[in-house]
Amino acid sequence: MSYGEKPFEDFRIGDATSFSKTITDADILLFAGVSGDNYPLHMDAEYAKTTRFGQRAAHGMLTASLLSTVVGLLLQRPGGIYVEQSLRFKRPVFIGDTLTATAEVTELIPERRRIRIETRVENQRGEAVLDGAGLIQKDER
Numbered sequence: 001m002s003y004g005e006k007p008f009e010d011f012r013i014g015d016a017t018s019f020s021k022t023i024t025d026a027d028i029l030l031f032a033g034v035s036g037d038n039y040p041l042h043m044d045a046e047y048a049k050t051t052r053f054g055q056r057a058a059h060g061m062l063t064a065s066l067l068s069t070v071v072g073l074l075l076q077r078p079g080g081i082y083v084e085q086s087l088r089f090k091r092p093v094f095i096g097d098t099l100t101a102t103a104e105v106t107e108l109i110p111e112r113r114r115i116r117i118e119t120r121v122e123n124q125r126g127e128a129v130l131d132g133a134g135l136i137q138k139d140e141r
Helices: 025-035 045-049 060-075
Strands: 016-022 080-089 098-109 114-122 128-138
Touching (some): 016 060, 025 060, 060 114, 098 128
Antiparallel strands (some): 098 114
16 A cells, blocks of 8 residues: 545545455454454354354454545545544455445535545445445645
8 A cells, every 4th residue: 555645636526445355363353352342243153153144243343444444545645534434334244255445535625625435345246345424634735
């Protein structure tokens, strides 16, 4: 990943970027360690077999965290910050799934240097696992 220069004035509606990652057992374990979320669906294979999913599922917020990466790639330098993000979880994510997170500019708010975005995470089959919308603040030079 590299972060180039992109001032607010260069953004256009429809600008988009994406980031892909395959979810591993280590990702789930590390996320549990960072977040403290050790819920059995994520951590206990035997318990997970008894659930509707039949296997361990990744944390929803682990999936959502890919949006942070894609927003950083969209913002470039000078950077910015997330102001808000809505999330709708649509499908479970399992170990071995390759996820692609995307963010697309849907509105520019020049007086506040803010950018509204539509966000989405899809699995390797092109199925949405998460949809949402966000608002980001673009730093000045």
